[in-house]
Amino acid sequence: xxxxxxxxxxxxxxxxxxxxxxxxxxxxxxxxxxxxxxxxxxxxxxxxxxxxxxxxxxxxxxxxxxxxxxxxxxxxxxxxxxxxxxxxxxxxxxxxxxxxxxxxxxxxxxxxxxxxxxxxxxxxxxxxxxxxxxxxxxxxxxxxxxxxxxxxxxxxxxxxxxxxxxxxxxxxxxxxxxxxxxxxxxxxxxxxxxxxxxxxxxxxxxxxxxxxxxxxxxxxxxxxxxxxxxxxxxxxxxxxxxxxxxxxxxxxxxxxxxxxxxxxxxxxxxxxxxxxxxxxxxxxxxxxxxxxxxxxxxxxxxxxxxxxxxxxxxxxxxxxxxxxxxxxxxxxxxxxxxxxxxxxxxxxxxxxxxxxxxxxxxxxxxxxxxxxxxxxxxxxxxxxxxxxxxxxxxxxxxx
Numbered sequence: 084x085x086x087x088x089x090x091x092x093x094x095x096x097x098x099x100x101x102x103x104x105x106x107x108x109x110x111x112x113x114x115x116x117x118x119x120x121x122x123x124x125x126x127x128x129x130x131x132x133x134x135x136x137x138x139x140x141x142x143x144x145x146x147x148x149x150x151x152x153x154x155x156x157x158x159x160x161x162x163x164x165x166x167x168x169x170x171x172x173x174x175x176x177x178x179x180x181x182x183x184x185x186x187x188x189x190x191x192x193x194x195x196x197x198x199x200x201x202x203x204x205x206x207x208x209x210x211x212x213x214x215x216x217x218x219x220x221x222x223x224x225x226x227x228x229x230x231x232x233x234x235x236x237x238x239x240x241x242x243x244x245x246x247x248x249x250x251x252x253x254x255x256x257x258x259x260x261x262x263x264x265x266x267x268x269x270x271x272x273x274x275x276x277x278x279x280x281x282x283x284x285x286x287x288x289x290x291x292x293x294x295x296x297x298x299x300x301x302x303x304x305x306x307x308x309x310x311x312x313x314x315x316x317x318x319x320x321x322x323x324x325x326x327x328x329x330x331x332x333x334x335x336x337x338x339x340x341x342x343x344x345x346x347x348x349x350x351x352x353x354x355x356x357x358x359x360x361x362x363x364x365x366x367x368x369x370x371x372x373x374x375x376x377x378x379x380x381x382x383x384x385x386x387x388x389x390x391x392x393x394x395x396x397x398x399x400x401x402x403x404x405x406x407x408x409x410x411x412x413x414x415x416x417x418x419x420x421x422x423x424x425x426x427x428x429x430x431x432x433x434x435x436x437x438x439x440x441x442x443x444x445x446x447x448x449x450x451x452x453x454x455x456x457x458x459x460x461x462x463x464x465x466x467x468x469x470x471x472x473x474x475x476x477x478x479x480x481x482x
Contacts, residue, residue: 084251092239103219164265202463209284248420279356288475298466
């Protein structure tokens with residue numbers, strides 16, 4: 084079985100001075116709790132019974148998850164409750180963890196594909212909490228005060244601000260009996276965040292140079308907020324454009340043109356904004372033709388209706404993927420937990436499948452026409468020195 088605890092405490096809540104505190108908080112919980120005072124005792128409590136666990140910080144939430152044999156459910160809930168509700172937050176451990184997080188930040192900056200993703204977020208959201216890297220920066224982490232970390236935990240890591248999802252061979256009443264002693268109850272006002280800026284909010288073209296043999300492209304446009312009426316239409320459009328080996332980007336940019344090994348697209352959604360992005364790793368000499376090929380596929384979705392057979396295949400791919408993931412308790416906990424925490428309501432699988440089935444070719448073309456505009460385009464490139472200069476002059480959709 085799997086348990087996921089969604090704390091509505093992501094990097095979007097941070098002020099500039101607090102940048103990185105949400106991610107730091109996720110790290111420091113694993114350094115010890117009231118009942119499990121060391122990292123080793125925490126890990127042995129789960130791994131010692133054959134389980135696995137981890138956590139991840141996003142911009143609007145932090146999720147802690149654990150997966151164990153069903154007979155160890157009580158232990159799993161106890162550990163995850165300790166991490167969220169009763170971390171020790173010791174000064175020595177906080178100071179020690181700074182260097183660990185700094186190395187994590189450096190690893191992202193040294194990875195050109197990761198760095199391109201960081202840059203495109205800046206290009207889309209500008210100098211805002213949504214445009215900042217979730218981990219913060221090295222200088223900010225080094226000066227982040229212990230009091231700031233403790234205050235962030237006290238303000239956000241409260242029962243009223245946590246959603247716990249349990250998936251496995253357990254009914255709702257039994258799940259409530261498991262969870263209540265570990266997480267408790269409580270009311271209070273949940274912290275809010277500043278609204279997203281008007282998009283796109285950053286520079287049209289961001290170029291960085293690294294000592295690499297590849298160039299990494301990220302192209303993005305503003306899209307829809309979470310639970311937007313056209314969210315499912317955008318999901319099918321994205322499937323046609325860049326999900327899987329049958330997608331248009333894979334078949335054209337990689338298979339037909341041989342310009343990239345890794346190419347695809349994805350959707351980012353927040354409470355009040357979102358974006359659609361395309362990524363590719365290419366030979367630096369092929370930056371311009373690769374960009375042209377990607378823009379061509381966006382224009383094609385804007386200018387031509389998707390054929391019935393292609394639409395049916397994309398729907399089957401997305402629907403089948405949802406069905407298959409439901410066999411995994413970890414995904415199922417994520418499905419119900421993330422919806423309860425972040426969405427307007429929790430959809431059943433049948434409701435989600437019906438939403439995909441209802442998408443039409445006319446709807447896809449309408450959404451593509453709305454989103455794919457020259458003034459909306461943002462581009463980030465990480466390339467070897469001397470490459471990528473002036474590429475923004477080619478940042479135009481075919482007429």
